[in-house]
Structure formats: C-alpha cells, structure tokens
Amino acid sequence: MASIQIENVQKAFGKTIAIDQLNLEIKDGEFFTFLGPSGCGKTTTLRMIAGFYYPTKGVVRFGEKDMTRVPPEKRNTGMVFQNYALFPHMTVFENVAFGLKVRKVSSADVKLKVLEVLRKVRLEKYSDRQVSQLSGGQQQRVALARALAIEPEILLLDEPLSNLDAKLRDEMRAEILRLQRDYKITTIYVTHDQAEALSMSDRIAVFNYGVCHQVGTPAEIYNQPANDFVASFIGEINLLPVQVDHVEQEDIAVTLKNDGEPVKLIVHNHTNEDELNKGNLAVSIRPEAIRILDTVETGTNVLKGKIAAVQFLGSIVNLMVQIDHVSLKVDVLNTHEFGHYYQGKDVYVELPEKQLRLLPVISGEVNV
Numbered sequence: 502m503a504s505i506q507i508e509n510v511q512k513a514f515g516k517t518i519a520i521d522q523l524n525l526e527i528k529d530g531e532f533f534t535f536l537g538p539s540g541c542g543k544t545t546t547l548r549m550i551a552g553f554y555y556p557t558k559g560v561v562r563f564g565e566k567d568m569t570r571v572p573p574e575k576r577n578t579g580m581v582f583q584n585y586a587l588f589p590h591m592t593v594f595e596n597v598a599f600g601l602k603v604r605k606v607s608s609a610d611v612k613l614k615v616l617e618v619l620r621k622v623r624l625e626k627y628s629d630r631q632v633s634q635l636s637g638g639q640q641q642r643v644a645l646a647r648a649l650a651i652e653p654e655i656l657l658l659d660e661p662l663s664n665l666d667a668k669l670r671d672e673m674r675a676e677i678l679r680l681q682r683d684y685k686i687t688t689i690y691v692t693h694d695q696a697e698a699l700s701m702s703d704r705i706a707v708f709n710y711g712v713c714h715q716v717g718t719p720a721e722i723y724n725q726p727a728n729d730f731v732a733s734f735i736g737e738i739n740l741l742p743v744q745v746d747h748v749e750q751e752d753i754a755v756t757l758k759n760d761g762e763p764v765k766l767i768v769h770n771h772t773n774e775d776e777l778n779k780g781n782l783a784v785s786i787r788p789e790a791i792r793i794l795d796t797v798e799t800g801t802n803v804l805k806g807k808i809a810a811v812q813f814l815g816s817i818v819n820l821m822v823q824i825d826h827v828s829l830k831v832d833v834l835n836t837h838e839f840g841h842y843y844q845g846k847d848v849y850v851e852l853p854e855k856q857l858r859l860l861p862v863i864s865g866e867v868n869v
C-alpha cells in the first residue's frame with residue numbers, strides 16, 4: 502500500500518509556522534498536486550513526506566505504517582528536485598545507478614535495472630555521457646530515471662519543470678504523466694503553476710501561508726472554489742462583494758456592495774452554510790460564464806452595461822463591461838465579424854444563476 506495520510510501536521514522553523522493543522526489523504530496510485538504561491542509550505546510538506554524534515558506535531562503514515570520519524574533512506578520514496586541535484590562529474594549510468602548501489606544491489610542487477618529505466622525515459626543512447634554534457638530536458642529525464650530506478654512506492658516531484666522552456670515543459674508534462682501511469686506509482690507534484698496543476702492532476706491541494714484551503718479534482722477546484730483565495734489563484738475570475746438579502750430554498754438573493762444603484766442578483770451555488778454565516782461574502786463568476794445578449798432582454802441576473810475595453814486574443818475576445826460602478830471581465834468566443842464588440846457599445850449581460858457562486862472572503866476586502 503502506498504497511500505499517504507497526513508494527520509494534524511504542523512511544521513515550525515523557530516517562530517515561523519511553515520505548515521499548520523494539515524490533514525490530507527493521498528490515495529494509492531494517485532497523481533496529487535500541491536499548488537500555491539511561493540512560500541506557502543508546499544516544499545516543507547513534501548520534505549516531511551520524504552523524511553528530510555520531521556513534523557513538529559502530527560503524524561505521517563504510508564498505508565497503516567507510522568512513518569513520522571523514519572529517516573529518508575528507509576522510506577522507499579524517489580524524489581526529483583527543482584535543480585535536479587545530479588552528480589555532474591558522473592555519467593548518466595552512474596547517476597541512475599547511485600541509489601541501487603547504496604542499497605547494495607548486485608552489479609548485474611544494477612546494470613539491468615538502469616538500462617531498463619533509461620529505456621523508459623528514452624535515454625538509453627546517453628548512458629555513457631557525462632551529465633554536464635546534457636541539455637536541461639535530458640538532465641530532467643536523468644533525474645526522473647534516478648528517482649524511478651529504486652522502484653519507489655512514492656514519487657515526489659518538487660517543481661521539476663521550472664527550469665525548462667515552455668515547449669520542453671509541455672513535452673515533459675506528457676512524459677511524466679506517461680511514466681506515472683506506466684509505473685502506477687503514487688505521485689506528489691509540487692508547483693505554483695495552475696495550468697500545470699489543472700492539466701496533470703487527479704486531485705489538487707491549494708495552499709496559502711501554511712494552510713491548505715481546498716482539496717479537490719481540477720474541475721471541483723475551478724468550478725467550486727472554497728473561498729476568494731482559491732477562486733482568484735486559479736484562472737481569471739470576477740469577485741463581487743455582496744450582502745445576503747434572503748434565502749428561499751435553492752435561491753439566495755444578494756445585493757452587490759456598490760457605490761451606485763443597488764444591484765440585485767440570484768445565486769444558486771454556494772460554499773457550505775457555516776461559511777456563509779460568518780464574515781465577508783462575495784459572488785464569483787468566471788469570465789467565460791457570462792453571456793452577452795445581443796437583444797434587449799429582461800430577466801433574472803440580466804444587467805445593462807457598456808463595453809469599457811476590448812482585448813483581442815485570437816480565439817477569444819476579452820471584454821471589460823462596466824455596470825454602474827462595477828467592472829466585469831467577460832470572455833467571448835471570436836465567432837462574430839470583426840468590430841462586433843467595440844468600446845462604448847451598450848450591452849446587456851446575463852450572469853447565469855448556476856454559474857454564480859457565493860463564497861467567503863478570507864483575504865481582506867475584494868475590489869470591485
């Protein structure tokens with residue numbers, strides 16, 4: 502079993518609490534991503550799973566086994582570091598063989614295993630090459646091969662693609678996923694890149710300032726963010742501060758906190774009830790979920806506005822629509838003739854009630 506349980510874990514460095522009250526369960530064979538801005542505690546958590554740090558409080562388990570204070574070499578985890586941490590003066594073969602030799606595997610078996618894993622990462626022809634003579638992408642493959650050679654139960658990847666250019670990054674994303682599926686290995690991937698997290702993961706944990714704010718599939722995180730931090734860290738979003746007027750079965754009636762005329766909206770989708778009874782609230786809606794109506798319409802959540810800016814991005818057109826004192830980002834597909842949307846045009850926009858989400862504001866006031 503290579504599932505991972507993290508129970509009430511805290512890690513302090515002196516007075517800095519790098520991670521607090523963390524509870525996570527990572528399933529056997531899952532591709533799980535830690536996502537968050539720099540300094541949020543992703544690497545610290547990964548290092549506690551690898552055994553390079555021990556938690557200040559709490560328990561780390563692999564399956565049923567308590568691993569909290571087991572040293573790294575006794576954990577059967579393979580790790581790929583951001584800077585690869587390869588031995589530059591050694592050959593590709595020697596780098597990949599290193600972990601096996603430390604584990605006293607016979608030299609005949611070392612040879613077999615190294616060649617097999619080099620084939621998997623498509624580097625068999627480079628076996629005798631010095632690592633310092635390889636490109637960035639090739640070095641990345643050596644680092645992956647070295648981690649996989651020891652047949653770990655768990656693969657830990659700390660921002661493994663951040664030193665590569667955009668094209669190579671795309672290729673290596675696919676390569677890592679192929680290897681992960683091939684080896685069926687529980688994998689934890691650390692990144693601050695939301696596109697990487699959304700496109701690769703089975704599930705994602707979103708961190709900020711040492712706290713995990715949400716765990717979910719990419720679609721859950723994108724469509725049902727737990728709060729304004731998660732909503733705005735992943736993709737573009739409109740966040741509008743509101744007060745709740747009344748709740749009637751599925752419908753929640755809200756009014757925008759707005760300096761001008763009161764704007765009333767009906768919302769269907771919301772975070773759990775407890776969250777809604779405390780603190781500041783906002784409604785969120787993605788730019789692609791807003792509809793621009795070509796004819797004058799009245800109805801629920803239909804508002805009159807004016808196009809304040811148009812940005813042409815090729816397949817989509819990005820509009821800024823001003824509704825009284827509120828600005829909304831709206832994405833429309835580029836299916837109209839050129840000039841259909843222009844600055845100063847009067848428009849009606851619809852904010853579909855199922856796409857509007859009421860959520861708590863945890864990171865201070867939201868700007869309209």
Ligand SMILES: Nc1ncnc2c1ncn2[C@@H]1O[C@H](COP(=O)(O)OP(=O)(O)OP(=O)(O)O)[C@@H](O)[C@H]1O
Nearest residue numbers: 514517518519538539540541542543544545546693
């Ligand atoms: N060895 C250490 N000693 C003291 N403070 C540390 C140590 N390692 C991490 N920290 C602090 O703990 C917090 C979390 O750091 P961590 O490296 O886990 O963040 P991260 O999310 O991985 O960031 P990045 O993406 O920049 O690597 C930061 O405030 C950092 O300064």
